[in-house]
Amino acid sequence: MYVTPPMQNHPRPAAGPPWWLVIGPGLAALIGLFLLTVIYRFDGRSVLQVDLHLSNQALLLSGLVAYLVAAAIALPAGLLLGARFPTSVTVPAICFMLLGVLLIAFTPNGGLLLVGRVLNGLGAGAAIGVTAALIRWLRTGRGVAAALTAGLGVVALAIAPLLGGLVSDTFSFRLVYLIAALFVFVALIVAAVIGIVALTAAKRPTQPMPYAMPYPPR
Template identity: 60%
Template sequence: MSVTPPLPHVTRPVAAPAWWQVSGPGLVALIGLFMLTVIYRFDGMSAIQLDLGLSGQSMLMIGLVAYLVAAALAVPAGLLLGARFPTAVAVAAGCFLLLGVALAAFANAGGLLMVGRVLSGLGTGAAAGATVALIMKLRGRRGLVAGVTGGLAVLALVLAPVIGQLISEAVGFRVIQLVAIPFVLIALVVNGVIGIVGLTSAKRQAPPAPYPPTGFTGDPWRSGGAS
């Protein structure tokens, strides 16, 4: 009497991300980095500091330190979950950034501004961690994507104070915060589209599950392989 052995458990390998998937969380991270330095200026006190009556030390703590600490706390979450759930992480990060920018736009005191900066920092850190996680999982064009992403990040940090100063002097610091909102919304839409395309592509590339042998019922004593 022969017994048909049970089918081995088949584990489908996790597909490596495509280079274009980096643009989802990467776009959120770039907006967040832009908002990190946009409230500063190179030649004196910023408009937000003057309007809210903040001292130099308070501006440093609220505008920079709170943002960076929140970002540093969120980066590990982005690194751990970004490669596996890039769209979910990027959308959540975008929502944090959106809420933080809105609070900063309507802040009338340092406390509300700090809450907005912390929320923006959390979103920026999570998106940056997810971006790095995706880049590390790439099988091709990793160096090119990393170089372009890093260059854009530096450019956003450097240009933000200049753009922020021009807009703030013309129409006030709140406008530069409000202008960021449509860009964050666009980033959320982009991440949604990338998530749908990535899910569709993964379903098309997934190998079919193996079929059991003819006559195999799951019970070796009753299957066609038993005698």
């Protein structure tokens, strides 16, 4: 009498996100960190502060505190939703950043500067949260991705005042934000394309695993 061997269920590990899914939000996060410190310079008052007639306190509140508060508000949303809906969170975040950068590029006064910095902070906070959430759930290369992202983030924070001051002194602080808008737009395209690729890959039908059952002896 033939007895069918018992089936053994081998638990499959939960699949983490592919590493290339980090590129879109990671690029946006680096741009956000660059924008955080680009309004300052190491050798005195920035051109933005002089042209908009801002005091040191006004620049601190409108330029730095507003940015950090907005980023702190948006960061939990990126952390909580970023692993499951990375594109749905990243694309609106980059749109906020793009709108904020353009507002600052054409601002006539400190009022629009405050609005632009808040939008920049919201976008940057969400993008940083998504990046951290995706790196956390990577199955391989998690340490390398975290170290690379953190290192590039520190570089972005450090070089922003230097590059921003150089371009502002040579041309105008508005050109700094127009160039930043170009990079933000590129990040938006990258995030959208990667999201489409990920959605297409998720909808692709998977081939069922063949199950070979031995035939009973005749």
